[in-house]
Amino acid sequence: MKELIMILISAALINNVVLSQFLGICPFLGVSRKIKTAASMGAAVIFVITISSFVTSIIYQLLLEPQGLSYLQTIVFILVIAALVQFVEMFLKKFSQGLYNALGVYLPLITTNCAVLGVALTNVQNGYGVLTSTFNGFATAVGFTIGIVLMAGIRERIEGNDIPKSFQGFPIVLVTAGLMAIAFIGFSGIQ
């Protein structure tokens, strides 16, 4: 139990996936204009990363490692993730219309999110078991959601401000992200 709490804090806050590991920067900068869309994106990412960590971990433990095929992990994982995202979308459409309406639009975008593949590979690298991998995936995705929602909140405030012309658009968002990253460094004191 204590180990799981440590993983939660470390994956969500200390080693925040966006602000300290730079995975999933594309949606972090692209879909963070409004809090509502950012939160939906975050929810979809939590959903997909948790499931994909579980599935990729099982495949690695039961298939790739015993057969000595671990060098194939990149190819297998990316295919599994792409197929899984497609499957989750079909499943939600059929069985849970409400959830599909809320997350459906964001699901296809997640295939291009490198955080999903990144978490799967980190799990293997750290030698996590199936349960720990799933939990680590969940915690990482929670970290992503915290980051993107905070970012959207700040960007809603920035919108009307008088920003120097050269910094309008992309640069000011990067500066904001940098300041957030400094704030997140503070969490490393928790350990």
Added chain:
Amino acid sequence: MGACRERLYNGVVKENPTFVLMLGMCPTLAVTSSAFNGFGMGMTTMVVLALSNLVISAVRGIIPDRVRIPAFIVIVASLVTIVQLLLQAYIPVLNDLLGIYIPLIVVNCIILGRAEAYASKNPPLPSMFDGVGMGLGFTLGLTLIGMFRELLGSGGIFGLQIIPERFHISIFVMAPGAFFVLAGLTAMLNRLKNRSNGGAGSGGQGTVCGHCGGCGNLLCSVSREEPDHLSGASDAGKGGSV
């Protein structure tokens, strides 16, 4: 030969992936804590990009249109695995430095973006040069960012010490520095662009969306919340998955 040279120029200057197209932001920010790291990542990506463009262009007539994206992903993932194994065997230093970001080249927008935009429509040789050009442009961007971060953060360039230790601003080799340096460089570029537009252009605005152009504008359509684009985006996504 002229077409090949034009491709190189296009990749390095006109459509520079880091500063103009804003693609592949994850490695751009993550592995540029020193000039050497940025250079190594850029060169690795260039090798994958040139080979993937060559292979995809060579088989472009065989792959049915409907399954082209999954096929591209398999080709790119195989090439990345090959490059990773080669690095492990011959340049283990670089492999240790870049770590998890080598397999993550698979999901780099530049590679699928170039495959889709150029290699799937053009003959092999220009496609390969397109990959080399884009890769060189990416290397240039990463090395430049790495140089700034290394100079400010640990006082050297390519390991050559210039600034004494007292004056190091170590935040620049840590995570936040990556954001700041890229922000500064992009702002500088915007300023140059604005000036050449007679100060009237709004070059800075809308670039947030420009950076994901290569991913089929999927992210932009969501951030704009336009229903037409949304349906288009999910269709594109369906084509994109297996």
